[in-house]
Amino acid sequence: xxKQIERQPACKPEVGIEKQFLxxxxxxxxxxxxxxxxxxxxxxxxxxxxxxTLDMPPSTLTKAETIENNAVDSExxxxxxxxxxxxxxxxxxxxxxxATQATxxxxxxxxxxxxxxxxxxxxxxxxxxxxxxRVFPNLVKxxxxxxxxxxxxxxxxxxxxxxxxxxxxxxxxxxxxxxRAATIDRGxxxxxxxxxxxxxxxxxxLVVYSxxxxxxxxxxxxxxWLGRLLSFxxxxxVRIRAHGVHYHRNGILKAAxxxxxxxxxxxxxxxxxxxxxxxxxxxxxxxxxxxxxxxxGGGCGQGWNALWxxxxxxxxxxxxxANHYALMKxxxxxxxxxxxxxxxxxxxxxxxxxxxxxxxxxLGRSHAPGCDVGGPDPSYPHYTHPQSAAIGEFGMDYATGKxxxxxxxxxxxxxxxxxxxxxxxxxxxxxxxxxxxxxITVEASRCAKNLxxxxxxxxxxxxxxxxxxxxxxxxxxxxxxxxxxxxxxxKHSIELQDGQGRVLWAKRLVLKEAHxxxxxxxxxYSEAIPMxxxxxxxxxxxxxADGPTIIDxxxxxPTVNIEALxxxxxxxQSGTVPLKWTTQCGKDEQVTSIVRYTNDGGETxxxxxxxxxETEYKVNLDQLPSGKNCKLQxxxxxxxRTTMAETEMFAVSRTPAQAMISxxxxxxxxxxxxxxxxxxxxxxxxxxxxxxxxxxxxSLDGDLGCGExxxxxxxxxxxxxxxxSAPDGVGGSTHAEYTVQVLGQG
Ligand SMILES: [Zn+2]
Numbered sequence: 001x002x003k004q005i006e007r008q009p010a011c012k013p014e015v016g017i018e019k020q021f022l023x024x025x026x027x028x029x030x031x032x033x034x035x036x037x038x039x040x041x042x043x044x045x046x047x048x049x050x051x052x053t054l055d056m057p058p059s060t061l062t063k064a065e066t067i068e069n070n071a072v073d074s075e076x077x078x079x080x081x082x083x084x085x086x087x088x089x090x091x092x093x094x095x096x097x098x099a100t101q102a103t104x105x106x107x108x109x110x111x112x113x114x115x116x117x118x119x120x121x122x123x124x125x126x127x128x129x130x131x132x133x134r135v136f137p138n139l140v141k142x143x144x145x146x147x148x149x150x151x152x153x154x155x156x157x158x159x160x161x162x163x164x165x166x167x168x169x170x171x172x173x174x175x176x177x178x179x180r181a182a183t184i185d186r187g188x189x190x191x192x193x194x195x196x197x198x199x200x201x202x203x204x205x206l207v208v209y210s211x212x213x214x215x216x217x218x219x220x221x222x223x224x225w226l227g228r229l230l231s232f233x234x235x236x237x238v239r240i241r242a243h244g245v246h247y248h249r250n251g252i253l254k255a256a257x258x259x260x261x262x263x264x265x266x267x268x269x270x271x272x273x274x275x276x277x278x279x280x281x282x283x284x285x286x287x288x289x290x291x292x293x294x295x296x297g298g299g300c301g302q303g304w305n306a307l308w309x310x311x312x313x314x315x316x317x318x319x320x321x322a323n324h325y326a327l328m329k330x331x332x333x334x335x336x337x338x339x340x341x342x343x344x345x346x347x348x349x350x351x352x353x354x355x356x357x358x359x360x361x362x363l364g365r366s367h368a369p370g371c372d373v374g375g376p377d378p379s380y381p382h383y384t385h386p387q388s389a390a391i392g393e394f395g396m397d398y399a400t401g402k403x404x405x406x407x408x409x410x411x412x413x414x415x416x417x418x419x420x421x422x423x424x425x426x427x428x429x430x431x432x433x434x435x436x437x438x439x440i441t442v443e444a445s446r447c448a449k450n451l452x453x454x455x456x457x458x459x460x461x462x463x464x465x466x467x468x469x470x471x472x473x474x475x476x477x478x479x480x481x482x483x484x485x486x487x488x489x490x491k492h493s494i495e496l497q498d499g500q501g502r503v504l505w506a507k508r509l510v511l512k513e514a515h516x517x518x519x520x521x522x523x524x525y526s527e528a529i530p531m532x533x534x535x536x537x538x539x540x541x542x543x544x545a546d547g548p549t550i551i552d553x554x555x556x557x558p559t560v561n562i563e564a565l566x567x568x569x570x571x572x573q574s575g576t577v578p579l580k581w582t583t584q585c586g587k588d589e590q591v592t593s594i595v596r597y598t599n600d601g602g603e604t605x606x607x608x609x610x611x612x613x614e615t616e617y618k619v620n621l622d623q624l625p626s627g628k629n630c631k632l633q634x635x636x637x638x639x640x641r642t643t644m645a646e647t648e649m650f651a652v653s654r655t656p657a658q659a660m661i662s663x664x665x666x667x668x669x670x671x672x673x674x675x676x677x678x679x680x681x682x683x684x685x686x687x688x689x690x691x692x693x694x695x696x697x698x699s700l701d702g703d704l705g706c707g708e709x710x711x712x713x714x715x716x717x718x719x720x721x722x723x724x725s726a727p728d729g730v731g732g733s734t735h736a737e738y739t740v741q742v743l744g745q746g
Contacts, residue, residue, distance in 0.1 A: 091140035094226040095181035097210055098134040100396045101126055102272050103423050108136055108184055123423050124430065127203045127232040128276035130398040133169060134192040137212040137223065138181035148215035149175035152193040159229070160204035169195035170713060172401035178214055186394045187405040194401050199276060206230045235433050237279040239322035243314065245346070247332050249289040254329040256285040259688070261349045262327055263708055264662035264679035268352020269359065270709060271397055272412060272421040274430045277708070280688060281322050282606060284623065286310065292334035298520030299513050300339035304346070305524050308513050309461045309473060310610065311344035312526040316459040317594055317607035320437050320481050323362050342485040342512030342526060343437050353419040356412040361514035363432035364486030365425065368414030374517055375488065381424050389414030391422040399711045400675050441484060457482060458529040458640065463522045464492055468544025472551070474611055476594060476637040478644070483528040487512040490523065492542040498534040505530055557643045558585035560636035565647055572653040573621050580616040581645065583636045594635040595619070599627030599652060625686045626654035656728040657684035659736035676712040676742070682726030682734050689726035697723045717744035
């Protein structure tokens with residue numbers, strides 16, 4: 001078998017490499033033209049003369065790109081029937097090409113998985129996402145005529161940028177047995193020839209050519225070239241504020257997983273979501289001690305609900321500019337694998353498909369039906385029958401080349417097994433990602449409901465029992481956006497009234513956390529309530545037999561004073577600094593505090609600790625982004641009223657980035673020993689190193705490419721020390737190593 005080490009491209013455009021794609025332009029008038037030269041089902045006679053002219057390799061190709069398999073197996077030859085027996089019924093061409101990044105519509109002459117009106121390749125291709133080209137060769141020959149295995153090649157070139165050379169796609173499977181296209185099973189990865197075009201090249205307009213060859217009677221016979229012009233859709237990076245959960249309860253202690261675990265776990269989403277990559281805007285550690293096995297209290301149960309509320313409070317306290325996601329290490333007792341909705345979610349390290357679902361909930365996706373799932377999405381297509389979460393089309397893992405088959409694979413938004421993604425969820429997520437929380441959506445929400453100015457909102461978390469009792473959990477108010485999160489409507493509503501009982505504002509409550517139901521013992525809400533100046537009371541209309549629940553809003557807010565900082569503010573600071581403050585409130589009130597930090601003079605704030613009962617906190621500046629305009633803030637809250645105080649401005653020095661590597665968890669069914677997938681990042685509180693500056697290297701095979709995610713196909717057998725290196729942000733570099741044993745072909 002030929003050895004092909006995938007070398008991911010340098011992430012800066014290469015210069016000075018000129019490779020000619022030999023003379024194809026003479027055969028096809030191609031540039032800028034969509035080339036369905038051979039429509040599915042059509043056949044063209046073999047043009048041996050053309051094939052001979054097109055034979056590889058041209059002299060201008062480098063050695064690494066030459067085709068090495070021109071050698072003829074003499075034993076195989078002895079079985080081959082002499083060319084004189086070749087009859088006119090010999091047909092060898094390509095039925096079509098499927099361009100897939102996760103899922104795709106393609107109607108081969110054999111596989112028609114579901115009845116639909118979709119055209120081939122109708123699922124949009126996403127910019128900078130790895131792309132698999134499945135080539136469907138069609139070989140028709142007399143029954144007694146022997147032929148070798150079919151091999152192929154795929155070449156591609158960007159046509160929207162001048163002077164780009166043709167490049168050869170990475171081979172995912174080497175060869176396939178010759179057969180009529182009408183017998184190709186899309187569910188079998190090895191019935192087609194599969195190639196990968198690295199994410200770096202998946203952008204703009206890409207012309208892709210394929211050709212196959214087969215050895216017949218000692219001679220290579222070639223198909224005509226088949227070309228397509230592909231274009232890509234730009235989808236924003238998915239914005240995440242990552243929270244590693246430090247868990248401590250009843251003697252079970254699990255330290256917070258590092259950011260590299262987020263990157264490794266989210267590789268499943270890189271593959272199945274219509275996106276190229278994540279932007280982890282921040283990483284911090286949160287503390288949690290809830291009981292995740294307690295299923296009482298509705299939704300995901302009391303423990304998960306508490307974690308969800310904690311994340312919602314963090315989401316609100318940081319200005320709603322990104323999704324918030326928490327990961328925990330495995331080994332914490334739990335009933336469920338995750339929980340999510342309302343732009344936040346949580347799950348465990350390594351559970352990529354669960355993260356895909358919870359983050360889908362966070363962006364407003366409901367469940368795919370079937371397998372006793374709660375709240376199924378009524379608009380999910382009936383690919384097979386109404387109660388099925390079947391993915392409806394063939395899926396493809398671009399790293400391993402594994403095919404997901406509609407008959408036994410189900411959408412990750414549901415509870416059924418062997419999860420992958422359906423075209424329905426995939427296309428819907430494109431829109432969801434475009435509307436994800438970001439500074440742009442925050443700006444837009446300010447102008448919703450005639451609040452075109454910065455408005456103080458009360459961010460209130462509360463529960464409502466099935467008999468209408470209201471249970472206030474936590475709250476704080478600050479200037480910030482209203483709430484744009486999606487959710488299912490309920491019969492419950494909330495009103496703001498002035499002192500005379502006039503309604504100032506009202507809102508129907510929605511269930512933002514996706515696993516809640518109207519039939520639960522409790523429903524949980526996290527709302528942004530505008531604190532209009534005349535406000536006097538909150539009125540909850542939640543179906544209580546005694547009528548609405550009225551809660552007066554105290555006229556007076558608590559007071560808070562921060563002690564002067566104990567360091568010389570003229571010097572850049574690092575390490576741990578103590579922050580102390582005092583609070584005062586009414587006789588029967590209780591104050592909790594939130595500590596926030598800014599490094600841009602108060603433009604953006606990041607919560608460091610929520611709902612603190614104490615009045616001091618040790619701030620570790622080494623875990624915070626640097627800057628000259630840094631301040632700390634204490635928000636003291638009596639639930640319905642909040643006051644804040646800030647320190648003077650000071651400078652914080654930059655913490656060097658540190659490289660780390662995590663192995664990408666393998667699906668239990670993946671038996672691909674040839675693909676090594678690793679996730680790495682060079683984390684600093686000032687942000688991770690730019691993906692394009694991160695490099696992977698193997699002690700045996702040398703440079704493996706760049707990025708935070710490595711796919712290494714066909715590494716040389718032996719022990720590889722794989723290193724990941726990146727700039728540390730302060731003039732040096734940082735690197736991490738991971739040892740992997742690659743077993744030889746057995
Ligand atoms: Zn769910």
